[in-house]
Amino acid sequence: MSLQSKLESGKFAVSCEFGPLKGTDTHEIQENIEVLKGKVDAANVTDQQSSVMRLCSLVTSALCVQGGLEPIFQMTCRDRNRIALQSDLLGAWVMGIKNVLALTGDLPDLGDHPQAKGVFDLDSVTLLQAITRLNEGFDMAGNELTGKPTFFAGAVVKVDSDTEASAELQIAKMQKKIAAGAKFIQTQAVYDPKTFEKFMERVEKFKVKVPVMAGIIPLKSAGSARFMNANVAGIRVPDALIEKMDAVAKEDRAKTGIQIAAELIKKMKPMCQGVHIMAIGWEKRVPEIMAEAGL
Amino acid sequence: MILSEQKPFDEIIAYLEKDKNVFIVGCNGCAESSGSGGPKQVAEMKEKLTKAGKNVTGAKSVDFLCNKALIKSELKGRIDQIKAADAVLVMTCGIGVQCVAAAVNKPVYPACNTVNLGGSRGEWEGIERCYECDQCLLYHTAGICPLTACTKSLVSGACGGASNGKCEVSPDRDCGWELIYNRLKERGLLHRLNDMIKPLDHRKIAPRPEMMSTPRYGLENPPKAETKAEEVKS
Numbered sequence: 336m337s338l339q340s341k342l343e344s345g346k347f348a349v350s351c352e353f354g355p356l357k358g359t360d361t362h363e364i365q366e367n368i369e370v371l372k373g374k375v376d377a378a379n380v381t382d383q384q385s386s387v388m389r390l391c392s393l394v395t396s397a398l399c400v401q402g403g404l405e406p407i408f409q410m411t412c413r414d415r416n417r418i419a420l421q422s423d424l425l426g427a428w429v430m431g432i433k434n435v436l437a438l439t440g441d442l443p444d445l446g447d448h449p450q451a452k453g454v455f456d457l458d459s460v461t462l463l464q465a466i467t468r469l470n471e472g473f474d475m476a477g478n479e480l481t482g483k484p485t486f487f488a489g490a491v492v493k494v495d496s497d498t499e500a501s502a503e504l505q506i507a508k509m510q511k512k513i514a515a516g517a518k519f520i521q522t523q524a525v526y527d528p529k530t531f532e533k534f535m536e537r538v539e540k541f542k543v544k545v546p547v548m549a550g551i552i553p554l555k556s557a558g559s560a561r562f563m564n565a566n567v568a569g570i571r572v573p574d575a576l577i578e579k580m581d582a583v584a585k586e587d588r589a590k591t592g593i594q595i596a597a598e599l600i601k602k603m604k605p606m607c608q609g610v611h612i613m614a615i616g617w618e619k620r621v622p623e624i625m626a627e628a629g630l
Numbered sequence: 631m632i633l634s635e636q637k638p639f640d641e642i643i644a645y646l647e648k649d650k651n652v653f654i655v656g657c658n659g660c661a662e663s664s665g666s667g668g669p670k671q672v673a674e675m676k677e678k679l680t681k682a683g684k685n686v687t688g689a690k691s692v693d694f695l696c697n698k699a700l701i702k703s704e705l706k707g708r709i710d711q712i713k714a715a716d717a718v719l720v721m722t723c724g725i726g727v728q729c730v731a732a733a734v735n736k737p738v739y740p741a742c743n744t745v746n747l748g749g750s751r752g753e754w755e756g757i758e759r760c761y762e763c764d765q766c767l768l769y770h771t772a773g774i775c776p777l778t779a780c781t782k783s784l785v786s787g788a789c790g791g792a793s794n795g796k797c798e799v800s801p802d803r804d805c806g807w808e809l810i811y812n813r814l815k816e817r818g819l820l821h822r823l824n825d826m827i828k829p830l831d832h833r834k835i836a837p838r839p840e841m842m843s844t845p846r847y848g849l850e851n852p853p854k855a856e857t858k859a860e861e862v863k864s
Contacts, residue, residue, distance in 0.1 A: 455783065514826070
């Protein structure tokens with residue numbers, strides 16, 4: 336069953352994500368495909384995450400299609416103007432890619448080619464509008480397409496905000512993304528089910544509702560949790576979880592991290608329509624996390 | 631005002647690798663207030679080049695190097711020094727270097743880089759900046775420009791990167807969209823957050839071709855652009 340049919344029929348879906356490596360060696364990709372296919376409903380393929388140059392998400396997504404793993408093609412607006420974005424979208428459809436996740440993207444400054452020109456001709460919202468337009472059979476300029484796609488487009492949102500303005504801006508932008516054509520939402524990692532519950536109460540009041548998949552990043556150590564708290568906007572690992580990670584012996588950390596992730600999934604499952612597991616290096620352990628969470 | 635900064639000395643010396651004799655030109659306009667090419671920096675440059683084994687044939691600061699007529703009249707008395715030089719080093723913005731290159735028949739090298747002012751036009755206290763986008767969006771954003779207030783120039787709303795109201799990319803700056811949100815709220819205009827703004831028309835943001843070389847841009851009024859460098863005549 337495809338991600339789209341699953342979410343549209345109200346079933347609970349699981350996605351994960353992995354990033355292509357720098358270079359032409361695709362062994363890692365093939366291994367991930369083998370481990371994940373038949374387990375998750377779909378896998379996000381990141382688009383030069385953190386502005387670090389890597390093998391492209393379009394081709395890697397096509398490899399997933401060939402290997403039997405349904406991809407969610409991540410597309411940022413950092414490296415392509417509207418001509419290239421639309422052209423790559425048409426190419427993606429031809430290669431059998433059905434899901435697209437529209438993102439604005441980080442600035443090049445963050446990555447390994449900080450001198451690069453950031454394009455940002457479009458942003459997440461206007462990219463979603465472009466995808467919607469392509470689905471209708473037209474390009475952004477209003478020209479008719481010969482053969483049209485029917486993409487299932489998604490977007491992301493940050494759940495945990497530290498100011499009223501930030502929280503309201505996230506809600507407003509999420510509604511804009513839905514109005515522009517997002518049919519599903521994946522969230523930034525959540526570690527506090529109560530925060531997620533409050534967020535979902537807001538989302539339940541939207542006039543147009545779309546399925547929300549809660550973001551999960553399994554903790555690897557207390558140190559990595561503290562690092563995320565200090566450096567990643569919108570991620571807040573509660574002290575209790577950090578202490579829990581601190582208390583276990585080094586060899587048991589992975590097990591505890593996976594248990595915590597599974598517990599979070601169990602608690603948030605009744606509030607949403609899926610989880611998005613960002614394992615960051617632990618892609619092959621996603622089935623283990625799912626089993627632990629009873630998925 | 632145009633802001634310029636001196637290039638690293640290594641870069642300047644590399645330009646002069648094959649030139650022993652150098653004439654230096656400074657500018658008493660923006661370059662002086664930028665601290666990159668006024669009389670003080672010209673004197674320092676003369677000393678540094680001399681120490682590096684160059685022969686400085688002469689040095690002169692001109693009031694405004696963006697005015698070619700002024701360059702010609704001010705350098706009249708220095709023709710011999712310029713003739714004795716293998717190259718002319720110009721310590722000012724890109725316009726000034728181009729004007730000296732057009733007025734003096736010698737190899738002319740820039741000693742400065744011209745800094746992008748990000749919409750600032752002149753030095754004043756204040757945070758308002760104009761991107762000169764030619765498609766003003768201020769109606770939608772409570773009079774705060776998303777192109778300059780937001781580091782990423784996002785027009786559809788905030789990214790997820792702000793922490794405690796500060797920008798992810800430049801943590802010393804407020805998140806532009808949070809400023810917009812707070813102002814919209816204060817003025818009872820929060821509904822504007824839902825305005826869908828069309829993708830920008832980038833044709834309008836690039837300088838118009840005629841702006842790249844017109845009398846208006848060049849602060850002068852020549853009937854046609856000068857194409858041939860003319861030697862300074864006495």
